[in-house]
Amino acid sequence: MSDRPNLKTLAAAAGVSPSTISNAYNRPEQLSVALRERILDLAAEIGYPGPNPVASSLRSRRTGSIGVLFAQDLTYAFSDPYCTELLTGVAEVATSSSTNVLLMPVGPHSISKVYSRDEELRLVQGVRQAVLDGAIADGVDGSHPVLRVLAERGIPVVSTVDSTGPCVLVDDREAAAELGRYLRGLGHRRCVVLADSMDDGDPVLGGSDDRVFPYARLRALGVRDGLGDEADVVTVSAGQNTVASGRAAAAAALACAVRPTVLVAVTDVLALGALELLHERGITDVSVTGFDDVPRAREAGLTTVRQPVREKGRVMARMLTDPTTTQTRVTLPTELVVRASARPAPA
Amino acid sequence: MSDRPNLKTLAAAAGVSPSTISNAYNRPEQLSVALRERILDLAAEIGYPGPNPVASSLRSRRTGSIGVLFAQDLTYAFSDPYCTELLTGVAEVATSSSTNVLLMPVGPHSISKVYSRDEELRLVQGVRQAVLDGAIADGVDGSHPVLRVLAERGIPVVSTVDSTGPCVLVDDREAAAELGRYLRGLGHRRCVVLADSMDDGDPVLGGSDDRVFPYARLRALGVRDGLGDEADVVTVSAGQNTVASGRAAAAAALACAVRPTVLVAVTDVLALGALELLHERGITDVSVTGFDDVPRAREAGLTTVRQPVREKGRVMARMLTDPTTTQTRVTLPTELVVRASARPAPA
DNA sequence: TCGTTCTAGTAGATCGATCCAGAAGGAGGC
DNA sequence: GCCTCCTTCTGGATCGATCTACTAGAACGA
Numbered sequence: 166m167s168d169r170p171n172l173k174t175l176a177a178a179a180g181v182s183p184s185t186i187s188n189a190y191n192r193p194e195q196l197s198v199a200l201r202e203r204i205l206d207l208a209a210e211i212g213y214p215g216p217n218p219v220a221s222s223l224r225s226r227r228t229g230s231i232g233v234l235f236a237q238d239l240t241y242a243f244s245d246p247y248c249t250e251l252l253t254g255v256a257e258v259a260t261s262s263s264t265n266v267l268l269m270p271v272g273p274h275s276i277s278k279v280y281s282r283d284e285e286l287r288l289v290q291g292v293r294q295a296v297l298d299g300a301i302a303d304g305v306d307g308s309h310p311v312l313r314v315l316a317e318r319g320i321p322v323v324s325t326v327d328s329t330g331p332c333v334l335v336d337d338r339e340a341a342a343e344l345g346r347y348l349r350g351l352g353h354r355r356c357v358v359l360a361d362s363m364d365d366g367d368p369v370l371g372g373s374d375d376r377v378f379p380y381a382r383l384r385a386l387g388v389r390d391g392l393g394d395e396a397d398v399v400t401v402s403a404g405q406n407t408v409a410s411g412r413a414a415a416a417a418a419l420a421c422a423v424r425p426t427v428l429v430a431v432t433d434v435l436a437l438g439a440l441e442l443l444h445e446r447g448i449t450d451v452s453v454t455g456f457d458d459v460p461r462a463r464e465a466g467l468t469t470v471r472q473p474v475r476e477k478g479r480v481m482a483r484m485l486t487d488p489t490t491t492q493t494r495v496t497l498p499t500e501l502v503v504r505a506s507a508r509p510a511p512a
Numbered sequence: 513m514s515d516r517p518n519l520k521t522l523a524a525a526a527g528v529s530p531s532t533i534s535n536a537y538n539r540p541e542q543l544s545v546a547l548r549e550r551i552l553d554l555a556a557e558i559g560y561p562g563p564n565p566v567a568s569s570l571r572s573r574r575t576g577s578i579g580v581l582f583a584q585d586l587t588y589a590f591s592d593p594y595c596t597e598l599l600t601g602v603a604e605v606a607t608s609s610s611t612n613v614l615l616m617p618v619g620p621h622s623i624s625k626v627y628s629r630d631e632e633l634r635l636v637q638g639v640r641q642a643v644l645d646g647a648i649a650d651g652v653d654g655s656h657p658v659l660r661v662l663a664e665r666g667i668p669v670v671s672t673v674d675s676t677g678p679c680v681l682v683d684d685r686e687a688a689a690e691l692g693r694y695l696r697g698l699g700h701r702r703c704v705v706l707a708d709s710m711d712d713g714d715p716v717l718g719g720s721d722d723r724v725f726p727y728a729r730l731r732a733l734g735v736r737d738g739l740g741d742e743a744d745v746v747t748v749s750a751g752q753n754t755v756a757s758g759r760a761a762a763a764a765a766l767a768c769a770v771r772p773t774v775l776v777a778v779t780d781v782l783a784l785g786a787l788e789l790l791h792e793r794g795i796t797d798v799s800v801t802g803f804d805d806v807p808r809a810r811e812a813g814l815t816t817v818r819q820p821v822r823e824k825g826r827v828m829a830r831m832l833t834d835p836t837t838t839q840t841r842v843t844l845p846t847e848l849v850v851r852a853s854a855r856p857a858p859a
Numbered sequence: 860t861c862g863t864t865c866t867a868g869t870a871g872a873t874c875g876a877t878c879c880a881g882a883a884g885g886a887g888g889c
Numbered sequence: 890g891c892c893t894c895c896t897t898c899t900g901g902a903t904c905g906a907t908c909t910a911c912t913a914g915a916a917c918g919a
Binding site for chain 3: 182220223
Binding site for chain 2: 169202205212213214215217218219220221222223228229230232238239240242243244249250252253256257259260263264265266267268269270282286287290291293294295296314317318319
């Protein structure tokens with residue numbers, strides 16, 4: 166079997182210089198229509214698939230793909246409605262600009278843990294070997310080693326977490342504060358916040374904050390702000406952002422010495438789990454709220470905070486693919502969505 | 513600002529040859545522990561992020577990422593439970609092997625349409641520029657131009673559509689035939705098959721087959737096989753695989769001259785749409801079946817055919833990432849799942 | 860006729876690593 | 890003391906394109 170044809174092969178076959186072949190694909194206006202036709206005909210004939218993208222990227226320093234990093238495990242991402250909605254926004258922009266989307270698995274990372282060199286190399290391996298022009302980091306804490314690798318590689322990163330670099334945010338704290346004030350108005354004073362975290366095991370009541378995701382921390386703070394000083398607010402770190410975690414966290418919350426009147430979940434998914442548990446146990450005097458306003462929140466009658474997740478994905482992707490966008494810091498609006506799951510606190 | 517450090521810089525700084533730096537990252541056993549430590553220390557100090565993956569891929573012909581191609585629009589993929597389940601399986605394997613997952617947008621493709629050269633170049637641009645070691649093609653018809661590009665580039669492709677190359681299949685036709693026989697046993701003789709397709713517009717009754725996805729075609733054939741010759745079977749091409757399409761297609765089906773006793777959707781998502789419409793119109797004497805057994809099918813009481821989608825994703829990803837797998841053609845089992853949505857045909 | 864501008868195409872360096880064959884130096888055997 | 894083997898490290902070719910700067914010749918105006 167003969168060697169795979171490359172640009173030089175084709176150049177020789179066509180009797181032109183390599184530069185001209187390159188131009189035929191990348192700068193049609195630089196050569197005559199007739200010559201370009203002849204070249205592409207010949208390419209089809211000898212089975213040349215176009216310039217090798219790896220070689221092309223090496224020289225041109227462009228790859229035509231953008232990466233997406235999730236704080237949580239990639240395996241969970243596709244069953245998380247927040248993630249899929251964000252990806253949809255990213256995909257819309259990617260599709261319209263013929264850009265590929267690279268999903269990188271990243272190991273869980275704890276701020277406090279110190280990694281050995283080889284542990285860290287393994288943690289960041291996906292990102293080290295990733296071929297991309299820019300990356301979207303969703304909920305990834307600024308201290309995460311993968312962000313350092315990307316910075317060293319000179320790859321632009323747009324984050325959903327507040328930082329000095331480009332980011333697309335919602336005001337998590339203020340949005341949660343608004344929710345808190347609303348709950349305060351309903352008479353709630355004893356509250357447990359259900360927060361997803363990098364933990365894998367059972368829910369931990371009032372556990373340390375350093376494995377809780379950045380947005381979860383802010384939302385918990387905001388709820389405290391809104392409920393006021395005299396309110397009793399405890400956080401449960403629940404583990405992965407899944408319905409099952411929400412159930413377990415709610416169970417842990419109900420087992421508190423002083424029973425809360427409201428469970429404030431930092432995501433709708435956790436809230437749905439909490440609702441499930443309350444329903445199952447026939448408990449009707451405990452309110453639940455969520456955050457995000459995913460499709461199922463509406464069906465479930467969940468009081469929540471809406472954020473424009475798909476738009477977030479679009480904006481982030483545009484910041485990386487569209488050279489004319491100059492904005493480097495965008496804040497998107499949120500909106501309190503009142504439904505039936507939060508009721509006045511029992512007297 | 514100084515130039516970004518590269519392998520040669522680091523080699524010079526460490527007083528060793530470039531090969532040694534490369535080995536420090538890729539072949540730790542080829543150098544003494546002390547030297548490797550010294551190199552990695554120095555790398556951290558001068559901010560060298562490790563070998564440039566593009567240059568590395570060019571020489572080594574490995575990229576550390578696998579691609580995924582969906583027959584349908586990438587934007588819809590994340591809201592399609594079949595796709596997300598497949599991706600989850602892929603992600604599991606990718607995570608455990610530190611492989612990245614590349615999602616490539618691909619324009620819709622009609623078998624019969626002839627593309628101009630530049631139209632086709634645009635259609636395949638994402639795939640032409642994609643950096644990957646292998647690709648998973650889900651439901652992509654063998655005639656699709658992107659598959660030719662991948663073949664010319666020498667990139668291995670695992671397909672879910674029967675072909676001469678590697679593939680992971682379910683026996684769509686026989687699975688559907690089993691369903692057909694079951695429905696026949698329930699007395700059904702007038703059937704409309706709801707099939708998703710590359711069309712965008714309104715549902716087309718008995719439209720041409722060439723824009724229907726390959727699996728949809730096979731399942732339609734299987735149902736015919738199972739229902740037998742005397743049964744009246746018509747296909748509606750419904751457009752995208754969405755609940756909304758399912759509703760519209762069901763509406764079209766009910767408008768038939770001879771009203772069907774059963775709507776056989778080639779996917780659960782379409783079936784859910786059909787159920788929604790029937791429920792809304794208060795129609796109780798028309799049965800519905802699906803295919804895939806997605807999570808919501810259970811909640812909806814949908815009679816359907818289960819296929820192990822996540823396992824499919826795992827197997828396909830393994831065939832591309834694990835050099836020890838030699839199997840080139842795998843058939844996974846299916847199972848008829850009887851629930852309440854298919855009832856005996858009215859007399 | 861001369862100089863200028865424009866178009867179509869070219870030459871050769873370069874991007875940043877990995878691969879393969881080989882060499883230096885020390886250990887071990889006889 | 891000599892030879893062999895093993896470990897550790899090196900030199901230089903190579904992967905396949907794009908980039909920048911340049912040229913030949915046509916076209917054009919004065």
